[in-house]
Amino acid sequence: MSAQAYLLLTLAFYAVGVLHVLFHALTRRRLLSSWTVTATLAGFAFHTASLSQRWTEAGHFPSVGLHDGASLLAWTIVLAFLATYIRTRLEALGLAVYPVAFGLVLIANLTPASDAMDPILKSLFLPIHTALAFCGYAALFVAFAMGLAYLVQERELKARSPRAFYYLIPSLEACDTVSGRSVIVGFGFLTLAIITGVLWSHSARGRYWTGDAKEWSAVTAWLIYIGLILARRHTGWGGRRAALLGIAGFAVVVFTFTWVALFPGVYAAR
Amino acid sequence: MILVIGVSHQTAPLSLRERLAVAADRMPAMLQRLRDEAGLAEVMMLSTCNRVEVYGRGEEGVDERALEWFMSATPGPPREELAPCVYRLTGAAAIRHAFRVAASLESLVLGEPQILGQVKDAYQAAEQAGTLGSSLNALRNRSLAAAKRARTETGIGRNAVSISYVAVELARKIFGELKDKNVLLVGAGKMSELAARHLVRSGARATVLGGRTIGKAEGLAAALGGRAAAFETLREELAVADIVISGTAAQGVVIRTEDVESARAARRGRHQRPLFLIDIAVPRDIEPAVRKLEGVFLYDLDDLKSVADANLRLRRREAAAAEALVDAEIAEFLEWQKSLDVVPLLVELRRRGEEIRRAEIDKARARLGPLTPQQEQALEAATTAIVNKMLHGPTVQLKELARDGHPPELIGLVRRLLGL
Numbered sequence: 001m002s003a004q005a006y007l008l009l010t011l012a013f014y015a016v017g018v019l020h021v022l023f024h025a026l027t028r029r030r031l032l033s034s035w036t037v038t039a040t041l042a043g044f045a046f047h048t049a050s051l052s053q054r055w056t057e058a059g060h061f062p063s064v065g066l067h068d069g070a071s072l073l074a075w076t077i078v079l080a081f082l083a084t085y086i087r088t089r090l091e092a093l094g095l096a097v098y099p100v101a102f103g104l105v106l107i108a109n110l111t112p113a114s115d116a117m118d119p120i121l122k123s124l125f126l127p128i129h130t131a132l133a134f135c136g137y138a139a140l141f142v143a144f145a146m147g148l149a150y151l152v153q154e155r156e157l158k159a160r161s162p163r164a165f166y167y168l169i170p171s172l173e174a175c176d177t178v179s180g181r182s183v184i185v186g187f188g189f190l191t192l193a194i195i196t197g198v199l200w201s202h203s204a205r206g207r208y209w210t211g212d213a214k215e216w217s218a219v220t221a222w223l224i225y226i227g228l229i230l231a232r233r234h235t236g237w238g239g240r241r242a243a244l245l246g247i248a249g250f251a252v253v254v255f256t257f258t259w260v261a262l263f264p265g266v267y268a269a270r
Numbered sequence: 271m272i273l274v275i276g277v278s279h280q281t282a283p284l285s286l287r288e289r290l291a292v293a294a295d296r297m298p299a300m301l302q303r304l305r306d307e308a309g310l311a312e313v314m315m316l317s318t319c320n321r322v323e324v325y326g327r328g329e330e331g332v333d334e335r336a337l338e339w340f341m342s343a344t345p346g347p348p349r350e351e352l353a354p355c356v357y358r359l360t361g362a363a364a365i366r367h368a369f370r371v372a373a374s375l376e377s378l379v380l381g382e383p384q385i386l387g388q389v390k391d392a393y394q395a396a397e398q399a400g401t402l403g404s405s406l407n408a409l410r411n412r413s414l415a416a417a418k419r420a421r422t423e424t425g426i427g428r429n430a431v432s433i434s435y436v437a438v439e440l441a442r443k444i445f446g447e448l449k450d451k452n453v454l455l456v457g458a459g460k461m462s463e464l465a466a467r468h469l470v471r472s473g474a475r476a477t478v479l480g481g482r483t484i485g486k487a488e489g490l491a492a493a494l495g496g497r498a499a500a501f502e503t504l505r506e507e508l509a510v511a512d513i514v515i516s517g518t519a520a521q522g523v524v525i526r527t528e529d530v531e532s533a534r535a536a537r538r539g540r541h542q543r544p545l546f547l548i549d550i551a552v553p554r555d556i557e558p559a560v561r562k563l564e565g566v567f568l569y570d571l572d573d574l575k576s577v578a579d580a581n582l583r584l585r586r587r588e589a590a591a592a593e594a595l596v597d598a599e600i601a602e603f604l605e606w607q608k609s610l611d612v613v614p615l616l617v618e619l620r621r622r623g624e625e626i627r628r629a630e631i632d633k634a635r636a637r638l639g640p641l642t643p644q645q646e647q648a649l650e651a652a653t654t655a656i657v658n659k660m661l662h663g664p665t666v667q668l669k670e671l672a673r674d675g676h677p678p679e680l681i682g683l684v685r686r687l688l689g690l
Contacts, residue, residue, distance in 0.1 A: 027587075153443070157440070157443060157444060157567050158561065158567065160569060160573040160576065160577070161573075161576050161577070161580065162577055162580045162581075166443070167429070167584070170446070171442060171443050171444060171445060171446035172443070172444050172445070172446075172544060173444070173445050173446035173447070174446045177446075236542055236543075237542055238542045238543070239542045239543070239544065239565055240542075240564060240565065241542065242542075
């Protein structure tokens with residue numbers, strides 16, 4: 001089967017997750033069932049097959065352009081979700097993950113695969129650098145989603161009349177803890193991605209720093225996250241402010257990602 | 271035949287129900303009287319604030335006598351007052367009712383958890399009084415199992431609907447784990463104590479602030495396994511508290527915004543941690559403006575009530591799922607009960623006897639060769655008599671057992687013994 005066919009199957013299986021989570025959010029029951037998790041695992045398997053097929057078809061690691069970028073990002077996000085779910089059994093994360101993973105795979109299904117064949121893409125740095133970066137994005141997405149969950153739950157609790165989210169979202173403490181841990185994991189990946197990116201730039205163009213907007217935004221995000229981690233560790237920061245800062249950091253991350261995904265030529269050719 | 275006779279919050283006012291209620295110490299005598307005077311072979315009585323019901327088993331028509339007894343022999347309200355409130359259910363309707371009561375589908379507060387324990391205790395009391403037989407025992411096992419399933423598999427018992435449990439659930443929504451959280455009680459009222467007890471059971475530590483008399487605070491602190499402190503230390507105690515329950519009888523404000531602000535500032539390193547304030551005093555103890563502070567959650571009685579109401583609405587929605595589950599369990603029980611009927615077993619027993627007899631006659635014929643009609647007749651008569659005499663005992667005994675309500679395992683045992 002072609003990468004495209006696998007991707008279509010992936011979309012179908014993730015759709016099960018989206019529908020299940022949304023339906024159960026409306027009835028305020030448990031968000032996930034063993035069915036949903038099984039469907040997600042099946043979708044994830046097809047997704048993996050699609051990516052490996054695409055790697056062969058494209059001739060380079062499939063992380064360049066909107067089609068490949070969206071698909072790979074969805075894959076890492078689902079991976080991060082499964083890893084978090086296994087550890088914490090946090091079902092509420094599914095509320096953010098399923099629609100986003102489904103949306104990204106949908107985008108990948110609707111956009112043509114770019115067949116840019118830049119010699120720079122042949123480099124070994126491409127899989128290493130982008131895999132690290134994407135893992136970082138996924139972990140930071142989890143941190144963002146749990147930070148958002150924190151703010152929503154806090155608003156519910158302040159409002160003193162419970163609506164849907166009060167029942168669906170776990171405790172403030174759980175949101176804060178998972179968000180904080182995900183930031184640390186994401187930050188680690190981000191750091192490694194920046195280091196490998198700088199090395200790649202040097203080996204490809206002879207310069208460590210090209211001044212591209214992506215580089216600036218990656219460093220901005222890095223600074224926000226290190227600030228957040230230090231504040232958490234040393235001043236007992238947490239809760240609302242940490243959630244807000246995590247969301248701000250993620251906004252910068254989104255910019256960093258879309259910059260390459262939408263303008264791969266600009267970034268790659270510089 | 272299983273029957274239910276009684277009154278409940280749906281049919282009778284509290285003033286009537288309370289006069290019918292049977293205290294635990296009077297229960298054994300009551301059960302024995304019911305058995306002896308009302309002609310019930312088995313009997314159990316459920317007496318709670320919301321219902322007083324007799325569950326029994328007896329011969330066909332026993333319900334009339336039991337109803338008569340219930341209305342006249344109890345020392346409760348006069349007959350005219352009682353008659354319109356009493357319901358009488360028999361057979362499938364009675365079984366259905368027993369299942370629904372245990373599953374809390376008939377409760378005043380839908381899905382409330384106490385009824386399950388009350389039903390359990392009622393059956394146990396009957397067992398100890400020796401009035402519980404196999405029929406009611408089967409009903410007990412199946413209805414309690416169904417109730418537990420409804421509780422775990424649907425949301426009927428999820429989300430607290432009582433004020434003190436709502437407070438605990440909110441604390442969980444804020445802190446997750448309650449282990450090692452500090453609970454500060456300001457004022458030692460009944461309701462504060464109840465909520466604090468739940469929190470302490472979940473691993474929280476309690477501190478009780480005393481008013482003019484520290485003695486009362488010390489007593490409560492001892493009961494909660496915590497410590498007592500003087501009211502003057504309010505600010506210091508606030509600084510280390512995670513959850514505050516305030517329920518003093520004071521006329522004015524007891525905890526001011528400045529108190530909370532200064533306490534927040536004093537928690538160096540942990541000032542970002544949330545603070546959950548529960549004000550159950552009327553008039554209120556805590557200044558409402560406190561809730562504007564970051565990370566501070568203030569709930570007064572009305573707020574707790576509105577959470578309880580929202581939870582109750584959710585439970586009502588879940589009730590449909592619970593009803594379906596209990597209905598399925600009831601259908602299964604009725605089906606199973608039918609299978610206990612001894613008639614099919616007796617028919618099968620006869621058929622098997624006849625089968626063996628036929629086979630043996632054929633064998634005998636093959637060995638004996640041609641027989642005269644008289645010999646033929648004698649052979650038939652002898653073998654038939656053997657089978658009939660062999661089966662006479664078991665048949666009579668089984669019919670008797672069936673009339674008395676035999677243990678469910680018995681039919682299976684008989685089948686195995688006879689190789690059926």
